[in-house]
């Protein structure tokens with residue numbers, strides 16, 4: 369893979385011009401983030417508004433694929449590698465991924481930390497945690513904090529994992545990745561799951577149709593005025609290619625950088641290791 373200098377790699381993430389549809393500017397809808405250059409504060413407010421029905425939305429809108437993709441991430445992390453390890457779930461949301469990991473992990477000496485900057489998401493994550501067994505619960509801590517300023521010691525985390533967060537941190541990609549790298553131990557592993565546009569042209573056509581027509585229907589019927597307008601679909605449609613994100617990881621000094629696509633390329637799992 370050709371190596372890019374950091375400024376060059378950053379250019380790959382420069383936002384394209386985005387023209388919001390008139391409906392997205394209606395007065396009764398809160399101001400949603402710009403999908404190609406999302407302002408962190410607007411992202412935080414958006415997810416505060418979605419928190420209550422977020423898990424329901426995920427499973428209905430992805431027809432259960434979100435769960436299959438999170439399971440792939442967990443398989444990649446490898447339950448056999450978690451003895452005495454510290455795992456950080458960055459952008460944990462309502463805690464779906466980290467609860468799933470806790471339920472599968474037999475070891476009680478793993479420390480699982482779910483971190484998110486949306487207070488409402490963290491509150492739901494704590495409420496949802498009550499639904500699982502005591503032993504599984506005891507492994508999990510939740511932190512309300514931003515990826516730009518992670519309140520953890522340098523070199524304290526063995527595994528950083530994250531699902532469906534990358535598209536939301538495009539504006540602050542380099543500071544967040546650098547901060548995550550700071551808290552990782554040398555040899556620590558990084559796993560990022562994200563939704564992308566499939567390469568296959570037939571699948572791409574139906575994927576786009578789905579994002580533009582079905583997804584807004586599901587979103588609006590569940591969230592009403594809190595629905596994010598075209599934000600979700602536009603962030604998926606306008607996100608860079610997986611290889612471009614790999615190049616950024618390489619430029620930041622990560623090693624063993626690679627990715628694999630899932631479900632015909634509708635999702636991608638990025639992996640890397642801190643040297």
Ligand SMILES: C[S@@+](CC[C@H](N)C(=O)[O-])C[C@H]1O[C@@H](n2cnc3c(N)ncnc32)[C@H](O)[C@@H]1O
Pocket residue numbers: 408411412415426458459460461462463464465483484485486489513514515516530531532533536537544
């Ligand atoms: C699409 S949700 C994904 C939630 C969860 N990971 C899942 O698998 O369902 C993205 C989450 O990332 C969080 N997030 C976005 N930017 C963040 C940042 N800069 N710092 C911390 N959390 C962030 C949002 O608040 C939101 O809960």
